[in-house]
Structures are given as structure tokens and as C-alpha cells.
Amino acid sequence: MGDNLFKGFSQYGLDFLENVRLNNSKEWYEEHRNDYQELLLRPFQYLVSDLSADILQIDSLFVVTPSVNKTISRLFRDTRFSKDKSLYRSTMWLTFKRPKVEWRDAPAFFFEISPEGYRYGMGYYSATRESMDVFREMMVEDTPKFMEAISFYDNQDIYVIEGDMYKKPLNPSISPELRQWHDRKNIYLVHNESNVDKLFSQDIADEVLRGFKLLEPIYHYLCRVEERKRTAASPFKL
Secondary structure, three states: OOOOOOOOOOHHHHHHHHHHHHOOOHHHHHHOHHHHHHHHHHHHHHHHHHHHHHHHHHOOOOOOOOOEOOOEOOOEOOOOOOOOOOOEOOOEEEEEOOOOOOHHHOOEEEEEEEOOEEEEEEEOOOOOHHHHHHHHHHHHHOHHHHHHHOOOHHHOOOOEEEOOEOOOOOOOOOOHHHHHHHOEOOOEEEEEEOOHHHHHOOHHHHHHHHHHHHOHHHHHHHHHHHHHHHHHHOOOOO
16 A cells, blocks of 8 residues: 555545535535535545555556546536436546546446445446457457456455346357356446445555455456457558
8 A cells, every 4th residue: 555645534525425416506516615625535535546556566557646537536427418417426436547538448447435335346337349249259269268367256255247238148158157247238346335334444445455456357358358359440450
């Protein structure tokens, strides 16, 4: 861990997020802007700073700048293309990812808090069809290599696999074990926790880091998926 600037979140911070949900207006936010900065933004900045040295050992290309729109989410929502017109989010999160214009289609680590609890994990925010097609292709093409990347999964009780699945098997010949990975439209591994008391100590930073390190093999596998996808799309390939 870095310089241990992070001391945990507070119940006041979670209360702020709950109040955002109840008082979703620019006027209310402007009156409480300092609360947001002290109770949420600063702890997130400290957490990113403390995790950065270790997270760069997973991938030296990660962005680790502790600021909004780099590693920390905005509170303000872009409502232009959403049916939900609420101005502010009642959740807040950090992500560690490589710099990429289209960040939604890239594997990333995340940690998110809300008034109800927290969650962390790794995967795609919104994988494209191309990414998932290459993922499935690589999985079937060299199943032992994929099994090596997920060998941690059956020996842990932290993460579950999430992401919508196709209703019908895409490849009936593959095993049920592989199908839970193979037949998804999007994929990420996530730990969901409702015990908010765990957030109120710096120990949460250690928990999240341990969880991230457990996912390192499948993260690097997804990076290879993206590299293969880019190579296949390149007009200069041989």
C-alpha cells in the first residue's frame, strides 16, 4: 500500500449519497458541495493514491491519477441519452483501466459504494459483440489456456460471474462449466457486499486490493482478447 492516506469512508458520506437521491437538484448540491468534497471525493482520492503502486504491478499501463474522469466517477449525470433525468448519482466509484477513448469496451477494475453497500471486481462495463466473439473464439480454440486463467474461480467464495446470458446455448458441445463464461453478452466478476460497516476502516483498501490481485489472471486474458480483436481489425495485418 502507498502512504496510507486513506482511513476509510464514513456514515456521513453514505448519508450524503442517500440525500442526493432524495434531494436531486442543483440547488441542493451547490449548498452541499463542500460535503461532497470532504466526505466522498477526498477519501476516493486517498484510496486511489494508496492503491496505485500495487495496482500498477498488475498493469503498468493503468491510469492512476486520483481525479474525477481519470479514476473517479462524476457525481453529475449526463442525462441527454437517458430516460432517467435525475441530475446526480447516489453511487460513486473508482476504476483502474488503460487509457482508451472507448473505455466502456475495455477490461477494467472497479470499486463502487452506495448507501446500501459496496461492490468491486473486474470485467467489461459494456463489451461489444466483437469482444465477446473473440473471447468465445479464444476459449474454444485453446480451452486449457482459458482454464488456467480461471483456475482461481472454483476455489474462492468472493466473486460471482455477472452479465446477461443468451437464452439458448451458443455451442451445445461445450461443457456446462464453460457455458457460464461462454454464453454471455457481457461479462464481469463482482463481489457484492451489504455490510457497510466494512467501509468505515482503511481495511477496506486491503480487501479490495486482495480481491483485485485474485482477478489478475483473467484480467490479462481479457487484455489478450482486446489485442487479438485489434489485430484482426487492423488494415495493415499480414
